Amino acid sequence: MNCEQAQLVLSTRMDGERVGARQAEAAAAHAEGCVRCQVFAQRSARIRSSVRIRAAESVPDLVEPIMVAVARERIRPSLAPATDRRIAYRRPRHRRPMTLAPAVAAAIAGLIVGSLVVGGPWQMGANRPIAAATVVGSVRSAAPALDAFQGTYTIHEFGLSSEVPERLLEMDVAFLSPQRFRLEVDDRTRYPSSSWTPTDLLFIEDLTTTFTSGPSGCPGDLPEGVCPRTRATTARLSEYSAAAPVPADLVLPVATFGSTRGFQVLDRERFDGRDAVRVRLSFERAAPMFPFLRIGGTWRPFFDRDKVLLWLDAGSWLPLRMAVYPSRSGDRREWELRYGRAVESPDAPILDVRMESASEEPPDVSLFRIPGASAPEPHQLDDLPARIGYAPATPGDAGDLELVSIVLPTASAPVTPSSLLVYAAGLDYLKVAERRDWRGPGPFGPVDDIAQQITLGEGGVAYYEPAGEGYGRRLAIHTPTADLFVETNLSRERLLEIAASLPVRGEALPSSWRRLGSPGVKVERIGVAEALATAGLPASLPERLPEGYVVASAELSKVGTAIEGVTLFLRQPDTDAAGEPLTLHIERDTGLPPPSSSAQSRIRFAGAEGRWTPNRSQLEWVDGGAYHSLQGQLGFRALLEIASAVVGVTS
């Protein structure tokens, strides 16, 4: 064996790779008497120790950006075929228990929920952090695969009044694709007197028709004159609704987790025998998960920034428990004082909603029958031109979504569409409403004047609004012949893709629709770049805004000929729940107007003089000779932070 061969063997052995015994022996024997090979072995060992003994390198944490990209990827239907998503669920063998004692029900809840997950429960590392994007992406991708759901819940409410410190209510929730929901609340509380009306509620949504029944809210301990007693059940029936299905987030929190911002993933832990992901968010952010509070009856009040702890099943992403705790903030104390409420401990829950059982067994269709509603007339797309005089625009790329209903509303309210197409896949939905004789002003449908103007596909214009106030993400499209309104619980990107596939090309709203006003006051919608220039703000202003915020739209206002102001509307692009919409109003060459509220305090920050009006959540200041007003329910500190970023940039 020569040096070359011996060193090859030495090198290979150094790396722990297998070498034939004969070769190894021969190499060792050669090296023993060969200085060159000994030096080779020594230097190789030195190189190894130099390379391996090294201080820790600084490695960036890329989990969040990676998971954001992955979660986005996951929502593209072409990459996640329906069959693959559906195997995440399995029909349980048993129907849900209807009359179980709470303890028994709680004990089996884990088993039933567990059966929704293929592969059964697995143990997770409790202390491993979880990216917000993983929660968002997982919830989002579970939505189209969920075709049926039945769940029972208990609701414990504390602190309604001194007479009724604790209430117990039971709730049944059912969902059947396409877009049929039922929520029933049965109040089990023993009230101190008959003056109290139990909060028994029934809500049914069958595609676009909704039915609500329940007592009007009035606590029994309020004087008769303040709140007239009513035992009568008020029932409401609407033939057409463009809004998001009310109880959807109780089934799966798609709207709540429509953005990666505004919530914190705490940890993983075992809950009721299940692997759960624990999330913390504000009451306002979690509002879609408490639909029963909005349907009717009497409920205790909640502070927007109260803390909500949420346990999500780590396999099915169903909410297992939601507990609301009073916020620790000083603003909470002020709120308690303002509403004359007792001081509440931040350590005890004031509302505790627990899932007792759940199954994917399809509920009986009769559960969704709406009392007093006539069966909708079935329509075919092909028949519509003869019936309504036009063929409604249909998206060319609806992905997995299927057309499940065509509604031709008969009541002619001012903003009712003349046709409405509903597309669905599991819990996912998309509504395309169309109207041929819309005269404005403003975009058609529940889309505000301050919606963000965006460009679709090949240059078409649309007006976009993030999810919020009971609606999903919305888009209004104006064309010379028709006005369209599109609403969905899909992501912003997906909505824009689908909208771009509609056979219409949107135009900017007519200039006459963009101008509003009364004698002496004129308000005109203008472009964001133009607004920044007019206000003397740098084009880089959006970069100084808090994370996620964009300048969605802007208005120019003129009072007489003297005062000219610019208002910028700042919003989160996915959902308003991720951060309150803000308005920043700027008037050049203007000082602070006279005080307009008794509860105003003077402040000085970053060299600017200003004042804070808590009941309007308004921060005003003068800087660079210009008057600034920043308004939005973010709290003083957050507003001050934004204001400090703006101070000094007005030219």
Place this chain on the structure above:
Amino acid sequence: MRDPDPRTVQRARRGDLLAFEDLVREFQADAFRFAWHLTRDRQLAEDVTQEAFLRAFRFLKGFRGDRKFGSWLFSIVRNCAMDSLRRQRRSEMPWDDQFLPRSLADPTARAELEAALRSVSAEHREAFLLVEVFGLSYQETADVLGVAVGTVKSRMFRARQALCLAIADEEEAT
């Protein structure tokens, strides 16, 4: 490099984002270091790492487990790094004085090694990096580089020879 729990990989293949996030947490440091060694540019290495995990997520269904997850991921990191270098019209792996971390305990040893490594060809350096720095086996290295095990064996030997020679020159010079 430790291989992940096969159940985690299985769950991630079924589209479980929590499981995929576990894989990201476990491998992001190694993936980033490898990307950094290939690009010598921190920002580029971050981009490459992100892109590599995104591609891994896309292709995970096709990962059959016939090779180790780590080497499969490293081959994706390598492809991403090559793509981004190509986009920057840099055909070869860049080279500067930072092959090893500046914080290496012995500055003399570091300088010596830096100089030595500079004398090694890119393909030998790559094999050396995977085996010596990342602790991959020859088979795993072969999987990453898409070459035969014998090729890795000979590249490691050639790399060591060149390094030993370079160190000898340094010793003589001092």
